[in-house]
Amino acid sequence: MSRARALALLALSLAYPLAVYFMLGRFEPRWLAVLLCVLALLRAFATRERIWLFAAVGTAALAVWATAFNAALPLKLYPALVNAAMLLLFGLSLRFPPTVVERLARLQDPDLPPGAVAYTRRVTQMWCGFFILNGGIAVITALWATERVWALYNGLIAYVMMGTLFAGEWLVRQRVKARSDD
Known part of the structure; x- marks a missing residue:
């Protein structure tokens, strides 16, 4: 992975809680679940550690929960x-x-x-x-x-x-x- 991609992933990961906080009042949680999935997939494919693939599966479960019930808790x-x-x-x-x-x-x-x-x-x-x-x-x-x-x-x-x-x-x-x- 290039250094620029790694830094972009790090920045996105660090900004996630603030992004969710500022977007929750403007977007339904089900739409924010897309951000959650993108973040997890980027992290899973950016590393050779298998644990991040398992985390991506857990993240997908949170995203499905957020989408199905339009709930903020899974995002949090x-x-x-x-x-x-x-x-x-x-x-x-x-x-x-x-x-x-x-x-x-x-x-x-x-x-x-x-x-x-x-x-x-x-x-x-x-x-x-x-x-x-x-x-x-x-x-x-x-x-x-x-x-x-x-x-x-x-x-x-x-x-x-x-x-x-x-x-x-x-x-x-x-x-x-x-x-x-x-």
Whole structure:
């Protein structure tokens, strides 16, 4: 996949909650289900990870639900589905190594020492915990929060949390590396 396509898919994925929020008052949910299907299909075909094909099937089920009942709830459950897919992807890599984080680390350093492999395993576990928490909050906001709160959490707060976790892990990694170099 080209870098431009990958960036466009990332932008569309990040904008999804806000797009749904702003379009719900203007379009019926059944029409927004088309956006949901397009996003899922683009993601499924953009990667070699089979988990995204399964997520596309789950997304199709949400889209059918939204279309059949003209309901907004299935559209709002999509972020929870993405978190479940990420949890499955990271969790399965713990069961069947190398972990996702180890694979990413080996892109920069193919000869990871055993300590670094153990560290990547702990980071993968940490991300699994994040996906459980974030996915749970995504479900709660979809079921019981206003559309504004749902969009705020899933379209901003969740990304800030993700970025904070990523940046915090990067800082810890630098300290771990410096300690292991000594």
